[in-house]
Amino acid sequence: MSGRLSAIRNVAPRLLTSAELVVETPGEGFTDITPEAARFVEQSGAGDGMLLLYLRHTSASLVIQENADPDVQTDLVTALHRLAPADGPWVHTAEGPDDMPSHVRAMLLPTSVAVPVEDAELRLGRWQGIYLFEHRQRGSARTCSVHIA
Amino acid sequence: MSGRLSAIRNVAPRLLTSAELVVETPGEGFTDITPEAARFVEQSGAGDGMLLLYLRHTSASLVIQENADPDVQTDLVTALHRLAPADGPWVHTAEGPDDMPSHVRAMLLPTSVAVPVEDAELRLGRWQGIYLFEHRQRGSARTCSVHIA
Amino acid sequence: MSGRLSAIRNVAPRLLTSAELVVETPGEGFTDITPEAARFVEQSGAGDGMLLLYLRHTSASLVIQENADPDVQTDLVTALHRLAPADGPWVHTAEGPDDMPSHVRAMLLPTSVAVPVEDAELRLGRWQGIYLFEHRQRGSARTCSVHIA
Numbered sequence: 001m002s003g004r005l006s007a008i009r010n011v012a013p014r015l016l017t018s019a020e021l022v023v024e025t026p027g028e029g030f031t032d033i034t035p036e037a038a039r040f041v042e043q044s045g046a047g048d049g050m051l052l053l054y055l056r057h058t059s060a061s062l063v064i065q066e067n068a069d070p071d072v073q074t075d076l077v078t079a080l081h082r083l084a085p086a087d088g089p090w091v092h093t094a095e096g097p098d099d100m101p102s103h104v105r106a107m108l109l110p111t112s113v114a115v116p117v118e119d120a121e122l123r124l125g126r127w128q129g130i131y132l133f134e135h136r137q138r139g140s141a142r143t144c145s146v147h148i149a
Numbered sequence: 150m151s152g153r154l155s156a157i158r159n160v161a162p163r164l165l166t167s168a169e170l171v172v173e174t175p176g177e178g179f180t181d182i183t184p185e186a187a188r189f190v191e192q193s194g195a196g197d198g199m200l201l202l203y204l205r206h207t208s209a210s211l212v213i214q215e216n217a218d219p220d221v222q223t224d225l226v227t228a229l230h231r232l233a234p235a236d237g238p239w240v241h242t243a244e245g246p247d248d249m250p251s252h253v254r255a256m257l258l259p260t261s262v263a264v265p266v267e268d269a270e271l272r273l274g275r276w277q278g279i280y281l282f283e284h285r286q287r288g289s290a291r292t293c294s295v296h297i298a
Numbered sequence: 299m300s301g302r303l304s305a306i307r308n309v310a311p312r313l314l315t316s317a318e319l320v321v322e323t324p325g326e327g328f329t330d331i332t333p334e335a336a337r338f339v340e341q342s343g344a345g346d347g348m349l350l351l352y353l354r355h356t357s358a359s360l361v362i363q364e365n366a367d368p369d370v371q372t373d374l375v376t377a378l379h380r381l382a383p384a385d386g387p388w389v390h391t392a393e394g395p396d397d398m399p400s401h402v403r404a405m406l407l408p409t410s411v412a413v414p415v416e417d418a419e420l421r422l423g424r425w426q427g428i429y430l431f432e433h434r435q436r437g438s439a440r441t442c443s444v445h446i447a
Contacts, residue, residue, distance in 0.1 A: 003334040005444075006318040008342055016197050018267065020155040036152040044157055048314050050350055050447050052199055054265050056274030058215045064409045065401070066356045071390035072401055078389075079382060079402040084228060091227075092220035103214065103221055104228040111213045111277075112263050114410050116352050116443040118316065123443045125354030128409075145265040145272045146154075149199050149298060149447060165346050167416065169304040185301040193306055201348055203414050205423030207364045233377060240376075241369035252363065252370055253377040260362045260426075261412050294414040294421045295303075298348050298447060 009048075009118075017044040021053070021144040025060070025134035030073045034129045037115070037146070038122055046148040047120050053130065054112040054145040059102035060134050061109035062144070067129030080105050080135075102135035109133060117148060158197075158267075166193040170202070170293040174209070174283035177247075179222045183278045186264070186295070187271055195297040196269050202279065203261040203294040208251035209283045210258035211293070216278030229254050229284075251284035258282060266297060307346075307416075315342040319351070319442040323358070323432035326396075328371045332427045335413070335444070336420055344446040345418050351428065352410040352443040357400035358432045359407035360442070365427030378403050378433075400433035407431060415446060 019040055025031055033053075041051060055062050066072040084104035092100045113130060116123040124130070132142060168189055174180055182202075190200060204211050215221045233253035241249045262279060265272040273279070281291060317338055323329055331351075339349060353360050364370045382402035390398045411428060414421040422428070430440060 002329050003319050003321040003331055005334055005338055005341075006320075008315055008317045008338070010313040010315050010342075012313060015159040015161060017157055017159050018197070018265065019157045021152050022155075023152040031151050033152055036154055040154055040157070043154075044159075048316070050445060052263055052265065054263065054272065056272070056277065058213070058274070058276055063405060064356070065405060069390055069392065071392075072398065075386075075388045075390050075398050076402060076405055078387060079405070082386075083232060083381060083406075088224075088231075089227060090224045092218055092224050094218065094220075100221065100224050104225060107212060107214060107225055107228070108232075108257055108406060110259070110408070114263065114350055114352065114412065116316065116350065116445050118443075123352065123354070125356070125441070127356055128354065143274070145267075147199060147265050164308040164310060166306055166308050167346070167414065168306045170301050171304075172301040180300050182301055185303055189303055189306070192303075193308075201412055201414065203412065203421065205421070205426065207362070207423070207425055232381060237373075237380075238376060239373045241367055241373050243367065243369075249370065249373050253374060256361060256363060256374055256377070257381075257406055259408070263412065292423070294416075296348060296414050 011048040017046055017148045019146050021146050023132050023142045025139040027139040028134055030131040030133055032129050033132050037130050040146050041117055044148050049117045049148045051115045051117050052147045056143045058106050059136050060142050061106050062113045063131050063133050064113055064128050066127050098137045105135045160197040166195055166297045168295050170295050172281050172291045174288040176288040177283055179280040179282055181278050182281050186279050189295050190266055193297050198266045198297045200264045200266050201296040205292045207255050208285050209291050210255050211262045212258055212280050212282050213262055213277050215276050247286045254284045309346040315344055315446045317444050319444050321430050321440045323437040325437040326432055328429040328431055330427050331430050335428050338444050339415055342446050347415045347446045349413045349415050350445045354441045356404050357434050358440050359404050360411045361429050361431050362411055362426050364425050396435045403433045
């Protein structure tokens with residue numbers, strides 16, 4: 001086998017904890033919600049468990065991505081535009097020219113992210129942040145359900 | 150911080166609940182399984198938790214997408230065909246010309262979806278439905294494991 | 299409704315179990331970590347629950363894919379190279395020419411996978427394996443958090 005497994009840790013299950021997080025997006029692009037996720041973990045009192053962030057929209061996404069060089073986010077937007085171009089052969093145009101490309105981009109990226117919690121801390125990697133990725137040109141208020149189980 | 154966090158809700162953990170869901174797909178495209186997921190939540194007696202739907206196949210996907218205009222689904226199929234074309238330079242052709250494009254499409258879309266449950270109701274957004282997305286030309290019986298924890 | 303739901307199974311919640319899995323990747327491509335995941339499930343003593351594997355990196359991915367014909371993996375790499383080409387118009391080049399394509403590929407594929415566990419066995423489909431997909435040219439030690447809840 002190619003992997004090394006550490007010692008196993010066991011913890012009694014706690015309460016299920018949930019809340020709602022509303023994020024105002026400024027328009028297309030990334031909004032860092034790592035601080036809000038960390039605050040929820042802290043306020044929840046959960047020592048161990050799994051954090052689930054679930055986005056209740058179909059033209060935005062939740063992603064875990066690099067948190068260091070902002071050029072990475074510029075390039076990720078470029079990449080998505082190439083994969084789901086604004087001028088694609090879309091039939092659904094009733095909600096504006098940026099709506100259908102947004103649905104395609106939302107299909108390709110996650111609607112939810114799960115992150116382990118240990119000792120009341122998110123187990124993110126050193127270079128990982130949690131982002132809400134708005135696909136529409138115009139920003140709006142986006143709602144996430146946040147849970148620890 | 151750009152996000153507003155609501156008051157936190159705590160609930161004692163319940164039983165782990167699971168079942169199997171078999172979906173007959175008519176061929177390539179979307180089958181709405183939101184009613185089945187809601188029925189499982191209702192029958193499970195789970196008040197709060199997280200629903201996990203897990204697909205036991207590698208040439209179909211589970212997606213959360215727009216539930217209003219059927220044109221959106223047409224465009225999503227178009228988009229996937231452009232990203233993973235049937236006539237790509239595929240080496241794996243032993244299972245028919247639509248098999249390898251199906252694996253590529255299954256790589257790009259989720260194998261499982263997680264949806265929060267509160268007060269015995271799925272916390273889907275207003276425009277969100279849960280779909281099984283068949284990638285093969287010919288339909289078949291697809292099995293999902295469904296869980297609430 | 300198009301789906302058939304089986305009888306429902308209920309099990310009392312167990313301990314939350316976690317560990318860390320370090321995987322040495324040989325460079326770009328797939329490393330099968332199904333044996334390590336199964337070993338964790340076995341050693342954890344968890345009868346039922348949900349396995350979460352979470353990757354703490356932004357230039358590699360965790361995927362569930364076909365475990366039979368190795369040609370499938372060759373074609374999946376080809377497909378990803380077409381979707382996120384090495385010679386794309388990337389601004390972020392400070393970490394080498396293979397870094398930004400790796401971030402794009404990591405954006406398109408999962409950072410975590412969830413697999414149901416029943417009777418101390420992973421409920422994978424017959425043709426499904428769990429893989430760590432390294433996107434960088436050079437291999438390295440990649441860390442996953444593994445959890446059962």
